[in-house]
Amino acid sequence: LWDVWSGICPDPNLILRLAPESFIVDPNPPAKLMDRRSKSIGPSLSISYAEKLKVVRGEGPWLIDHTGRKYLDAVNNITHVGHCHPKVVEAIARQAAVLNTNTRYLNDLMLDFSDRLTAKLPGDLKVAYFVNSGTEANELALRIARTAIGKKSTVVLDWAYHGNSGGMVDISPYKFKRKGGYPQPDFVEIAEFPDPYRGPHKGMSEASGRAYAADVARCLDAVEAKTGSGAAAFIAESISGVGGQVVYPDGYLKAAYDHVRARGGVCIADEVQCGFGRVGSTFWGFELQGVVPDIVVMGKPIGNGHPLGAVVATPELAACFANGMEYFNSFGGNPVSMAVGLAVLDIIDGEGLQAKALETGDYMLARFEEMADRHPLVGDVRGRGLFSGIELVRDRTTREPATEEAGRIVNHIRQQGVLASTDGPLDNVLKFKPPMVFGRAEADILITALEAALAEVGA
Numbered sequence: 001l002w003d004v005w006s007g008i009c010p011d012p013n014l015i016l017r018l019a020p021e022s023f024i025v026d027p028n029p030p031a032k033l034m035d036r037r038s039k040s041i042g043p044s045l046s047i048s049y050a051e052k053l054k055v056v057r058g059e060g061p062w063l064i065d066h067t068g069r070k071y072l073d074a075v076n077n078i079t080h081v082g083h084c085h086p087k088v089v090e091a092i093a094r095q096a097a098v099l100n101t102n103t104r105y106l107n108d109l110m111l112d113f114s115d116r117l118t119a120k121l122p123g124d125l126k127v128a129y130f131v132n133s134g135t136e137a138n139e140l141a142l143r144i145a146r147t148a149i150g151k152k153s154t155v156v157l158d159w160a161y162h163g164n165s166g167g168m169v170d171i172s173p174y175k176f177k178r179k180g181g182y183p184q185p186d187f188v189e190i191a192e193f194p195d196p197y198r199g200p201h202k203g204m205s206e207a208s209g210r211a212y213a214a215d216v217a218r219c220l221d222a223v224e225a226k227t228g229s230g231a232a233a234f235i236a237e238s239i240s241g242v243g244g245q246v247v248y249p250d251g252y253l254k255a256a257y258d259h260v261r262a263r264g265g266v267c268i269a270d271e272v273q274c275g276f277g278r279v280g281s282t283f284w285g286f287e288l289q290g291v292v293p294d295i296v297v298m299g300k301p302i303g304n305g306h307p308l309g310a311v312v313a314t315p316e317l318a319a320c321f322a323n324g325m326e327y328f329n330s331f332g333g334n335p336v337s338m339a340v341g342l343a344v345l346d347i348i349d350g351e352g353l354q355a356k357a358l359e360t361g362d363y364m365l366a367r368f369e370e371m372a373d374r375h376p377l378v379g380d381v382r383g384r385g386l387f388s389g390i391e392l393v394r395d396r397t398t399r400e401p402a403t404e405e406a407g408r409i410v411n412h413i414r415q416q417g418v419l420a421s422t423d424g425p426l427d428n429v430l431k432f433k434p435p436m437v438f439g440r441a442e443a444d445i446l447i448t449a450l451e452a453a454l455a456e457v458g459a
Ligand code: PLP
Pocket: 132, 133, 134, 135, 136, 138, 161, 162, 163, 164, 237, 241, 270, 272, 273, 299, 300
């Protein structure tokens, strides 16, 4: 264990995988260990490597570990309708007993799901492709965009994460800029991160959407100059996830999209984290910003834990995509996945989960704001619906990040039976993305645990 903390093993997860039972985990590592760990593996890594929870069952917003202890899941962003929802379980069993095959053949479920998904989207977003993860979906979206514009140049937001394949790491500053990463590829430009709490950035004097979008224009110039390309794909989440749960200033994406489209570029919305009703007031994150993307990427909640991802593009872009008619993916669009996707949409609509996300989310944000009055560690509270974050600082004036404190708070609430995590470039943002079945009763459990942790860690 000491070797892991002190950084001698480059990948603590590897050790856990090789010999998980040989670890004696100290649930309360002394501060000295935590310091060594954050220095040795970098401030942006989650602090909970060697304490990885071993879970055996899920029920609604709860996860149960191998000792039978129940944990309230306040962060698992893949199960919008709750762990092991009976209707999802039933859909898997029913379809698995009848047919599962690949995209060599059409199946009715694929056609139905495609209709249901595209009916949820605005504008001309009508052509759906099915894959198995968010990474694959982003890969395909970029491939469609690049084929259509005939260029590889891509503008991304700082600290964005779009997946873990080689191609996605290339466009994910969160990955390639970190320790163990590599130089920024020359076909990628990074636009300054639009963060109202930590901005303004690089000479931008106002925190309006338009001011931030000027940086996207600068990146379009830069990527064009470097690659000789006349157009670029622009890919962005609609609320920044690993960038720290940052809600962009109003009008930001609209102004950024205008810049990109004026150069003939394609706008891609990565809705892997913020789609499917989580933000509460709208079904898609991009609707918060009043934009209609050219391509929408979906993952995580679309299958509620079952591996599924999707890309929806306009017919115009799909027509440019050389392999469009023959797009083949061994498991993408398989009938079991499609049955799951349909069940998830039925549940979100049938159980009013989007409205619930708004109600519970607003309640949580209001309670977090109240905590700011009592706990000086709370620097900023932000989010929409059940997609929220609390940025912790040691000093509200200098905004010095409280990174170590954030890690201790995650540990503290876990000891009280609540699961959360940290994010952001400074790893000082507590993030909350519970299943959308989270109600006030669950929110109160989280808030009570958080109050106790803030009181102890902030003392
Ligand atoms: N895009 C975003 C915004 C994500 O947060 C993630 C995963 O965390 C991905 C893409 C990749 O999805 P997956 O892990 O399903 O490949």
